[in-house]
Amino acid sequence: MVRIAWRSLISHKLRTILTTLAILLGVAMISGTYVLTDQIDRGFKEIFTDAYKGTDVTITRESPFSGQLTGAAEGLPQDMVDQVRAVDGVAEAFGYVSGMGAVAVDGEVVETGGAPTLFYSYSPTEIAPPQYVEGHPPERPGEVAVIQKLAQDKDLGPGSGITVVTDAGGQEVTVSGVFTFAAQSSLGGSLLIHTTLVDAQQWFDMEGRLSEIDVKAEAGVPAEDLAKRIRAELPANTDVKTGAEAAADQTKALSDAIGTFLRPVLLSFGGIAVLVGAFIIFNAFSMTVVQRRREFAMLRALGASRAQVLWSITGEAFFMGVLASVLGLFAGLGVAAGVNQVFQAAGFDIPRSGLVLQARTVVLALAVGIVVTVLSAVVPAMRATRVPPIAALQEGAELPPSRFSRFMPALAVVVAILGAALIATGMYGPGSTLVRLGTIAFGAVLVFVAVAIASRYFVGPLAAWLGWPLQKVSPVSGRLARDNSRRNPGRTALTAAALMIGLAVVVFVAVLAQGLKSSFIDSYDRTVRGDFVIGSSNFMTIPSDTAARVQAVQGIEAAVSLDAQQVQAGNGSLQVVFGLDATAIRRVWSFDWFSGDDEVLARLGTDGAIVEEQVADALGVERGGTIAVTTAEGRTAELKVLGVYRDPMMLTGITVGSAGYEALFPRPQVLMVVAKAQPGADIASTKRAVETALESTPTAEVQTSEEYKESTVDLVNQLLTMVYGLLALSVIISLFGIVNTLILAVFERTREIGLVRAIGMSRGQVRATVRFESIITSIIGAIMGIVVGVLFAWVVTTRFAGQGITFSVPGVQLVVFLVLAVVVGVIAAILPARRAARIDILQAIHYE
């Protein structure tokens, strides 16, 4: 039986290839995800391990939590270095100041694709000094050294003049040297700049303080022991770690980010691809079992048991699964490279090491590929066992209908209800986010299955309706295609369902994105009264004097800074605290009050706050309540809630007045400046004037309200493009499904095709028939996908309406998807149509 299964695979090469490809691509996506994320993991690990090589102990200021937008920590006093040096067993200790900013060459900010530009003060006593390939480290204030990648990209060398931009504004400096870091010429997309300690302290507002102290132990002193000794000497608010711990902690922070975001996201795209593949395998086996019924009957007539027939077919599936998994595993390496390309194209440059193929990846890829393939083939294989031996002798024996066929409609309803229930549980029920998302995903899969089962009942009418215009265009080909697609509604339904899955997710994402965009614009228009938004071009902050400089520009009525930093709220969640001038803000901002009114702004004082509705909900407070917050530096405050406002897009957090902000945070951290032009001032020329005023800070980007909205919408679109790129795989797999179905259909109809050719049908007409059938199938898939996708999006937006995503259907895009489906149909038909047109008439009419 095993040999029969093997021979069957060999003798139907094309069928085997197409079916294998369907599962191969999904497996490739999954193994590719693991390969890529492992590579990134190791890439970071290598960087941090190298960075802490030779460093036995590191000392930093303790922070109660870590997160983004936390600003530079208060740091350590500079004289702590001497204190550390005095500890027994310390061979060397040095401190440095680090911070983030930007670099501009010839007035142009150097783009880093979202990665940070990091500044470090250079110390002559550095433990693992970077390798200088040109010039020397910065010695005098006004000198900096740059990482090799920047030097190469911008053609810099010792003596070149560049601008560094930090919270203190832009500074003209001279390049003193070029270095490589940890044997890398660049760190992903990040840029490294060395400065003198004095400059760094001034630029990052760290006079007399240090960001970190690194220690080298004397020979024979274990790092752990030394860390313990140093810890005993230093105040409680310092964090003393061994170099290995520090490297591991930093790696872990990034790995966690990958593990909790990148990997699940990529895996879910892989999962979708595998699901589509499973549909195609199920369909392919269902079709071939029907075609090969006489072969099975013959085997049975020769004495094969039903179990043997079952084993023969599942054996075939097993071989196919093994083949697909092994090839998929290797194709995964290509996928890893491809996904990385997608990220880079979208502006996310991630460091990664060479090939990493862990045993876990191999096992998982094989398991997924084999299990999914075999499971998908079991039901068709069971049907094959029901072929009676007598069928071998009968012409055109039909496969007995499945025992369960009459329960199909009921099954579809049950599965649909179950799916809907799971989705509802996931959205409204308890549990961790991961469990809930998993529940929703499983519910969605069940809904897909239900739609696929149910679709066989409406595919007929739908095909008739879709085929009607084709028949008008081409009476014969259109008519035959229309009839053919209705002949095996179950088959057409399954083929279309495979396309449905990919498209439903595409549509779902498109509708959500549309909702996000339109509610962002809506929210912006409702709250922002200013004409300009000045933000940073590299996702960083802008100098704190920006508002003052903009205010001074002729034609500007008001310019208000919006500061932002993260805090930990009483319930442990991280929230953003916005700081603003409560008096001036009313000229550029209008709060959408839920409770309270503009009058409360004047009463914010040092401990008053107003809270966004969603955040208030999450924290369980309302007007009159209090919120306990802790800053990254460990300062705490009890904020009195004076009002609640609705702003799901911009100031989604806790808003305090300038006095309150200063009480919490030692320094400003400007997220953006909102400015309003004087009545009657020309927007375009005022914008130019603001730009001129900010010329020395090239990172400050001046945008009119329209431009700001546009660029935000662009950002969403960019993300959308990335998601589409990842979903394209599923659509391609479903394309293989259509090809497979058509080839089998053409094969089945060899005689009919021979006949119509014999009575005068041209090859072109035969090709058109196949093409039309393909288009009908793909449009059915697209329609189902659009309906299901829009439905999913509607459900989700209804649930999350408060969080600012409205339900908004992108009509034009849906039409584009429909056109895309037609294109998929046309492409899928190329090969089968050619086969059909090449059928030899003579052989065909004698063909059984």
Next chain:
Amino acid sequence: MSDNAESLTVRQGAAAPTTCEAGTTVGLSDAVVEARDVRRDYGQGDALVRALVGVDIDLQRGAFTAIMGPSGSGKSTLMHILAGLDRPTSGTVRIDGQEITTLKERALTQLRRDKVGFIFQTFNLLPTLTAAENIMLPLTIAGRKGDRDWIDELVRTVELGDRLTHKPAELSGGQQQRVAVARALASRPTVLFADEPTGNLDSRTGEEVLRLLRHSREALGQTVVMVTHDAHAATFADRIVFLKDGAIAHDCGRLGRDEIYDVIKSLEDA
């Protein structure tokens, strides 16, 4: 090849009817199909099979010709070549004076639309179309309206009546084959080729189909070429051509069933 044909003549076995010629008659006036020295080889080297070793035949317009012969005699091959479904290894075939063995794909398609009609042993109706739609199919394919009166007459002739709107699966074998005959006649082909048209039918329904073919020749003046190994079917023909080993053994006029058996027997004995 005349000498080859000579050696296969009936004189060596049972007596052939006097109406039969050894070899075949060519150079007929009003020939609608003219085949000259048609040879067809399959395979090569040791596996070479000579299906036709040199056939010359003319088919008269308006005649009902049957091609007979034992299995492997080349009768089907000959018909396929005459109909333009297969190309000879060498030799020429003209239909209505047009050389068809060198036609390109497009011209062959046109030939099938205009000049040739087919009836197959296994009916070969499109299962998704109704009887009426199957009949109209060649015209629809060619994008023609067709002659309404002619179609009506055909439909009357094949006596399908109320079953016209039925799908093939709902028709009996005889009804299906009558639909196939009507379909083949719908475009008024120059020649109607029938490949074992009664092969899958019982004798009664087979008889109906044969009468229909005969009727098309009598009433409509249709040229018909039929390959068969059924002696009874051949009695409906004006002319019976016997093939053996890829060549024409006998070319006879109208024969009765017993006479046909005699010829067949003489071929088998030879």
